[in-house]
Structures are given as C-alpha cells and as structure tokens.
Amino acid sequence: MSRRILIAGASMGGLRAAERLRASGFMGEIVAVGDEIHMPYNRPPLSKEALAAEVTHEAVAFRLRPAVADVTWRLGVPIASADLDAGAVRLADGAELAYDGLVVATGMRPRRLPTPGPARGRHVVRTLDDARALRGDLGPGARVLVVGAGFIGCEVAATARLLGADVTVVAPEAVPMRRPLGDDLGAALQRRHERHGVRFLLGRTVSAFLGADRVAGAELSDGTRLDADVVVEAVGSASNTEWLDGNGLDLSDGVLCDNALRVEGRAGVVAVGDVARFPNPRYDGVARRVEHWSIPTDTAKRAAVTLLADLALGAADPAPFAPLPTFWSDQYDLRIQSFGAPALGADDIRVLDGDLDGEVVVGYHDGGALVGVVLIGLPSAVARYRAELMRAPAAA
Amino acid sequence: MKVVVDMDVCKDHGQCVFSAPEVFQINENGRLVYVAESDESLRDAVEEAADVCPLQAITIED
Ligand SMILES: Cc1cc2nc3c(=O)[nH]c(=O)nc-3n(C[C@H](O)[C@H](O)[C@H](O)COP(=O)(O)OP(=O)(O)OC[C@H]3O[C@@H](n4cnc5c(N)ncnc54)[C@H](O)[C@@H]3O)c2cc1C
Ligand code: SF4
Numbered sequence: 449m450s451r452r453i454l455i456a457g458a459s460m461g462g463l464r465a466a467e468r469l470r471a472s473g474f475m476g477e478i479v480a481v482g483d484e485i486h487m488p489y490n491r492p493p494l495s496k497e498a499l500a501a502e503v504t505h506e507a508v509a510f511r512l513r514p515a516v517a518d519v520t521w522r523l524g525v526p527i528a529s530a531d532l533d534a535g536a537v538r539l540a541d542g543a544e545l546a547y548d549g550l551v552v553a554t555g556m557r558p559r560r561l562p563t564p565g566p567a568r569g570r571h572v573v574r575t576l577d578d579a580r581a582l583r584g585d586l587g588p589g590a591r592v593l594v595v596g597a598g599f600i601g602c603e604v605a606a607t608a609r610l611l612g613a614d615v616t617v618v619a620p621e622a623v624p625m626r627r628p629l630g631d632d633l634g635a636a637l638q639r640r641h642e643r644h645g646v647r648f649l650l651g652r653t654v655s656a657f658l659g660a661d662r663v664a665g666a667e668l669s670d671g672t673r674l675d676a677d678v679v680v681e682a683v684g685s686a687s688n689t690e691w692l693d694g695n696g697l698d699l700s701d702g703v704l705c706d707n708a709l710r711v712e713g714r715a716g717v718v719a720v721g722d723v724a725r726f727p728n729p730r731y732d733g734v735a736r737r738v739e740h741w742s743i744p745t746d747t748a749k750r751a752a753v754t755l756l757a758d759l760a761l762g763a764a765d766p767a768p769f770a771p772l773p774t775f776w777s778d779q780y781d782l783r784i785q786s787f788g789a790p791a792l793g794a795d796d797i798r799v800l801d802g803d804l805d806g807e808v809v810v811g812y813h814d815g816g817a818l819v820g821v822v823l824i825g826l827p828s829a830v831a832r833y834r835a836e837l838m839r840a841p842a843a844a
Numbered sequence: 845m846k847v848v849v850d851m852d853v854c855k856d857h858g859q860c861v862f863s864a865p866e867v868f869q870i871n872e873n874g875r876l877v878y879v880a881e882s883d884e885s886l887r888d889a890v891e892e893a894a895d896v897c898p899l900q901a902i903t904i905e906d
Contacts, residue, residue, distance in 0.1 A: 464895070490900055511894075741898065742896065745895050745896060776898055778855075783857075827856060827870060827874045828872075828874060830858055831858070831861070831862075
C-alpha cells in the first residue's frame with residue numbers, strides 16, 4: 449500500500465526534505481503543507497540583493513528538481529493542530545490529513561516588539577511579502593530606524609543605506625553582532641557601517657513609537673527622541689510549533705530531537721531546519737537550534753534516512769550526525785563567513801590572519817581548540833580553516 | 845551532464861567547491877572556475893553543490 453509522508457512547512461527545509469526522501473528511494477505520496485502562498489523560496493536575499501533590487505518570487509524561488517515534480521503542495525493554509533498518536537493533522541480550513549510519516553519544517557517567525565505606539569510603518573523581514581512591504585517604504589531620504597543589531601538588522605541597515613535612506617540602528621547590546629562575533633569584530637564592523645553613514649544608538653531600547661496613525665519616530669529608554677518614517681524590527685525569532693501543542697513534546701525552544709533528527713520519543717516523526725533542536729557531537733552534545741541556511745539541507749539529508757528507516761522503508765544511518773554549521777552575511781561589499789560554532793569559543797577569540805579593519809580571519813577557541821572561524825574577505829583562506837574545523841571535533 | 849553557473853549571480857562564495865571539487869574550483873584570483881561538461885558519476889556531488897550555493901547560481905542542464 450502506498451504510504452504518505454506529510455511535510456509541515458513549505459520552505460527550504462520542507463523542499464529539501466522532499467528531495468531527500470525521493471533521493472533515498474521513497475516512492476509513496478508526499479504532501480507539503482505551507483501557510484505562505486508561495487512555492488519555496490530563498491530567504492537570505494530578502495535582506496540583501498533582492499531587497500536592494502526588486503522583491504519578486506521569481507528572483508528568489510528555489511528551482512524544483514524533476515524528482516519532486518509529483519509532490520502535492522497545499523499552500524496558503526496553516527496546519528492548526530496535530531494528533532501524533534493518530535497520525536493526522538488538521539488544517540486551518542478544517543481539512544484532515546492522515547500520514548504515515550511526518551516532517552516538521554515550520555521554521556521561525558520574527559519576534560515583534562511589545563512597544564506601544566502606531567503599528568503602520570513597522571516592518572519585520574522573514575517572508576517575501578514582508579520584504580515587499582518594506583521595499584515599498586524604502587527609498588532615498590526615508591528615515592529608517594532599525595531595532596536590533598544582529599545579522600538581519602545590520603544587513604537591512606546596509607541595504608537601506610545603499611538605497612539612499614537615512615539609517616539609525618538602536619539595540620541594547622554595546623556592539624552590533626556581539627553574540628555571534630565578539631566585541632572586537634563587532635566593533636570593527638560597526639566602524640565600517642559608520643563609514644557608510646549608519647548611525648548606531650547602542651545600549652538602549654525603544655520605549656515608545658511616536659505618531660498618530662503611522663510611525664513618525666521613537667522615544668528611547670534614555671529619553672532620546674528621533675524621527676523615523678520606517679521601523680524595522682529585527683529582534684530575533686520564535687519557533688512555529690504551536691500546532692504541535694498537546695502531544696507531550698518538549699517545545700520549549702523549537703522541537704527537541706535526537707541526533708538522528710527524530711522528534712524525541714516519536715518514531716516516524718522528524719524535524720528539519722531552523723526549528724529542529726538537535727545535539728551535535730562535533731561540539732558538546734547539547735541540543736541546540738541552528739538558524740543557518742546550511743542546516744535545512746544538512747538536516748533534511750539525515751532526517752529523510754531516519755524517517756524511512758522508522759517506516760521500514762530503508763536502513764538507518766548509524767554514523768553520528770555532526771554537521772559543520774556554515775553561515776554567511778553580506779553587508780556592503782563585505783563578505784562575512786562563519787564556520788563551526790563561534791559562540792562556543794567566545795571566551796578565547798584571536799585574530800588568526802589579517803587585521804580587524806581590513807580582511808581578517810578570527811578564531812574562536814574552547815579549551816585551546818579551534819571551534820569556530822569567522823572570515824571577512826580572504827576567500828583563499830576558507831578551505832584551510834574549514835578543513836581544520838572539520839578535522840578537529842572539540843571532544844567534550 | 846551539463847553544468848551551468850550564472851556568473852552574473854555567482855559571488856565566488858566557494859561553497860560549491862567543498863561539495864564537488866572535481867567540478868568547481870576557486871582560482872588564484874578568488875574567482876570561480878568550473879567544468880561545464882562533467883561526468884555523469886559526479887551528478888550527486890553537483891546536485892549537492894547546487895543545493896549549497898548561497899546564490900542558487902548553479903543549474904544542471906541534463
Ligand atoms: C531575511 C533573512 C536573511 C537571512 N540571511 C541568512 C544568511 O545570510 N545566511 C544564513 O546562513 N542564513 C540566513 N538566514 C536564515 C535562513 O534563511 C534560515 O535558516 C532558513 O530559511 C530556514 O529554513 P526553514 O525551512 O527551516 O524555515 P523557514 O524558512 O522559516 O520555513 C518554515 C515555513 O513553514 C511555514 N509554517 C509555519 N507554521 C506553519 C503551520 N502551522 N502550517 C504550515 N506552514 C507553517 C512558514 O510560513 C514557512 O514558510 C536568513 C533568514 C532571513 C529571514
Ligand atoms: S557556491 Fe555559488 S556563488 Fe559560490 S562560487 Fe559556487 S556557484 Fe558561485
């Protein structure tokens with residue numbers, strides 16, 4: 449009898465899961481349900497080149513391989529709830545779908561600021577529609593307030609500057625991108641942004657948005673008031689797991705999985721992408737979510753094998769799943785690349801090559817061992833440091 | 845198997861090189877060079893390279 453695998457979430461993780469299920473020999477039915485109306489597309493350009501140019505689905509859509517031509521896509525309708533014991537989900541339009549295997553790929557959504565004030569003119573950047581709405585408000589002379597100094601906030605700041613906007617970044621931390629990169633590299637990147645004309649007001653938060661029916665400015669925690677036509681809230685993300693409530697899962701931070709991406713204690717249910725919290729034996733074995741673009745591809749590959757083994761349609765892979773996290777960010781003409789887990793080596797950061805205000809390689813160490821590398825430029829050095837990280841799993 | 849990289853889109857990330865070093869290389873100038881007519885036995889590796897290209901610049905035209 450033909451079996452059905454249901455993929456919850458029709459973005460990168462969902463697409464990669466469908467591809468890997470087919471590549472691993474699954475011939476049954478695949479149904480992917482997604483609450484966005486769009487076929488899977490690539491998010492990173494939404495804060496970078498696509499935001500700077502024109503935000504169209506065509507510009508960011510993933511190509512569909514022939515192998516996934518027969519996947520059924522149910523788009524524009526969220527899954528409202530799941531009954532894992534019964535093996536069924538209920539969609540928001542009331543439809544029920546039974547499955548033999550389930551792939552959780554519902555990713556994240558942006559956190560919103562609880563700050564009082566008008567809602568119009570306030571944006572987030574996660575979806576194509578978000579980026580399109582923001583693009584419409586950006587332009588020469590627009591006064592843009594970016595709240596949050598992480599990667600997405602800094603990328604949007606850079607893109608808005610390239611579009612001729614007047615840009616201010618407000619964030620509670622002392623230097624931008626501090627948590628992943630550390631103080632020195634964060635400060636060096638701040639200097640580059642400042643050279644491009646971005647203003648940083650750090651060590652403070654927004655206490656109120658000003659304006660009548662549309663944002664006209666903000667008041668900060670230190671009393672500063674500033675004018676703004678556009679606000680971008682880039683203050684982190686929350687997991688889309690509410691639809692799994694009531695199944696006894698650990699949903700405290702994404703979906704807790706074992707090292708094979710099986711949702712804890714549930715045969716036939718796996719998770720992929722941003723929402724999967726899994727232990728990586730390359731590091732300390734603590735289960736973590738990793739919001740890097742490389743992760744949907746890596747996790748889908750293993751999760752497909754695990755799921756098919758659970759369904760007795762294939763053999764399990766006994767090797768430990770130990771992906772090397774890989775991340776990049778483009779800001780102005782800077783290419784920032786991160787390999788490994790810099791955050792785990794935050795107490796011992798060294799410049800390995802180059803200098804902080806030019807092209808640089810920064811190493812992050814734990815117990816003296818290299819656990820993460822961040823490069824700005826220096827493409828010729830990537831292979832060497834990546835190989836070093838691949839070779840040396842920090843035996844915890 | 846015919847491999848095409850849209851060189852207007854490619855930003856020389858070099859991610860493809862780790863998946864299929866037989867097909868993709870970064871030259872001394874930091875630019876991508878690749879073998880357009882590659883052996884069929886490399887299809888899996890090239891598909892993986894296409895997956896991991898941040899700019900989604902790689903296509904396989906059978
Ligand atoms: C603006 C931006 C820039 C980025 N830039 C970079 C970068 O430069 N480098 C990098 O490494 N990473 C970057 N990332 C991160 C990267 O894009 C993510 O890691 C990746 O998109 C994760 O894919 P995913 O499929 O796991 O989750 P998502 O892409 O979040 O997909 C989840 C999908 O599930 C849907 N969904 C949610 N709930 C339900 C439900 N109940 N029912 C049905 N569907 C549901 C969502 O609508 C969404 O379509 C960026 C992300 C963003 C937003
Ligand atoms: S990964 Fe993509 S962008 Fe990078 S060098 Fe290869 S083709 Fe070019």
